[in-house]
Amino acid sequence: MSHEPRILITAGPTLEHLDPVRGIMNRSSGKMGLALAKACLSRGLPVLVLLGPVETQIHDEFQECCQIVRYETSAELERLLANFWPQHDLLFMAAAVSDLRPAKILNSKMPRSAVSIDLEPVPDLLASLAKHWPSHGIRIGFALEDSIHLVDRAKNKLKAKACHAMAANPLSTINAETVAGTWVTPEGEESFGNLTKSEYAALVLDRSLQLWAAQSG
Numbered sequence: 001m002s003h004e005p006r007i008l009i010t011a012g013p014t015l016e017h018l019d020p021v022r023g024i025m026n027r028s029s030g031k032m033g034l035a036l037a038k039a040c041l042s043r044g045l046p047v048l049v050l051l052g053p054v055e056t057q058i059h060d061e062f063q064e065c066c067q068i069v070r071y072e073t074s075a076e077l078e079r080l081l082a083n084f085w086p087q088h089d090l091l092f093m094a095a096a097v098s099d100l101r102p103a104k105i106l107n108s109k110m111p112r113s114a115v116s117i118d119l120e121p122v123p124d125l126l127a128s129l130a131k132h133w134p135s136h137g138i139r140i141g142f143a144l145e146d147s148i149h150l151v152d153r154a155k156n157k158l159k160a161k162a163c164h165a166m167a168a169n170p171l172s173t174i175n176a177e178t179v180a181g182t183w184v185t186p187e188g189e190e191s192f193g194n195l196t197k198s199e200y201a202a203l204v205l206d207r208s209l210q211l212w213a214a215q216s217g
Contacts, residue, residue, distance in 0.1 A: 008088035010095035012052030019106040028096035030054035035201035074122045130162035139163040154184040
């Protein structure tokens with residue numbers, strides 16, 4: 001291997017603006033991305049985090065351990081990925097990117113009344129990276145699904161997003177301290193059992209570094 005992999009992590013939610021004061025946001029805390037960043041730090045691996053609108057405490061923890069670049073919307077994250085991914089080797093796409101966003105952002109505050117909002121699909125950012133840089137680096141996706149359909153949906157996402165592996169986590173992972181995750185690759189799946197997020201992140205990093213080493217020869 002010619003050099004240690006340069007690692008890029010996306011973490012936290014996206015905030016899709018409706019008007020100057022309102023928006024659509026999800027419940028991602030950023031804790032999974034933080035656990036991955038700390039796992040990289042413990043190995044002495046260089047890491048850059050593209051960080052969404054997380055709570056102040058989580059933001060401060062990120063700032064203490066690694067370099068961060070902030071984003072709010074999926075469009076901002078898309079631009080940052082296009083800028084930074086070519087300079088990195090291993091991507092952990094741990095951000096919870098919104099599936100939908102308002103088709104139009106209002107310039108003034110919406111009135112407090114019944115209203116219908118037109119939503120449009122957000123582009124698949126991970127699939128887009130595979131399309132634009134198909135042979136570049138190792139791309140790791142994250143799937144958050146109900147436990148019954150977890151593996152099947154992770155396999156579908158693995159194919160649709162053209163990534164090298166998918167870290168599949170049940171919905172109960174949100175704001176929880178433990179994860180019962182499954183590592184899914186084109187060759188099969190491996191259940192990690194119930195682990196703390198730091199233990200889980202260390203295993204995900206291990207498996208990802210193995211993929212990087214295999215690709216790098």
